[in-house]
Amino acid sequence: MKIDVSSIVKTNGASLAVKFNQEIAELKDVDSEVVFDEVVNFEGTLLNSSGVLKLAGNLKVGFTVKCSRCIKDIQNKMELKVKEDILEDSEKVDNEAYTYNNNYILIDSILKDNIILNLPVKQVCDESCKGLCPKCGTNLNEGTCDCKEENINPQMEVLRKFFEN
Ligand SMILES: [Zn+2]
Ligand SMILES: [Zn+2]
Structure with a gap:
């Protein structure tokens, strides 16, 4: 999803409410063991801090993962705080950084990266499984x-x- 940031990029201290409530297609190929079967929900803000857009908010998503011992499906939910800096795109910016250009940002990959980083390594349906x-x-x-x-x-x-x- 593209977020139009043209209203805040020129003004230090300006902010924008961000709402995201849809599937992220790239999550489907992340891991064969994890199935994202619900939309990703994110609510937060984008704040222009001296030209850096600071994204902050809460992310929620449901997913299904297999028990690492008995392979039963486990329904799980993830809730996490997202905090990322988005820099104006230029030659100097590190490739790893999130960037904005033409006055919009693509939020999907930022949310996707946060989800992947927080995926549990191994899950069990029950400690006594x-x-x-x-x-x-x-x-x-x-x-x-x-x-x-x-x-x-x-x-x-x-x-x-x-x-x-
Ligand atoms: Zn046996
Ligand atoms: Zn199990």
Whole structure:
């Protein structure tokens, strides 16, 4: 979404309310494990501080992620504060910086970057989730399997029986 900043770029101290409520297409290719199935909501302001546009506000988005142990879908929500400086585009500006030119900014990539930086690394559906059996794939929250017993070395089994008696 383009935000027209022409009303504030010439005046130090001028500000503008920013509302964003739509999907960000680039989020779809971020990570196959995370699905963004809701619109991104952002409300904040843009303030001209000596030619630097300071974006500040609150971002909310819902997403679905798989439990890292049992791959069940987990509905999750992210809420975070966004604070970014947007510089007037010129040769001197670092490539990494957000810039504005022709009196507008593109806010999507700024919000997208903030979301990606705050994605949880690993999520579990429950701290006590037992996950899937690495051998047969049985969901150990729902049932048991016989894999563990097969793993026991027959010689060890003899010893174990010996000590039991
Ligand atoms: Zn789980
Ligand atoms: Zn198993």
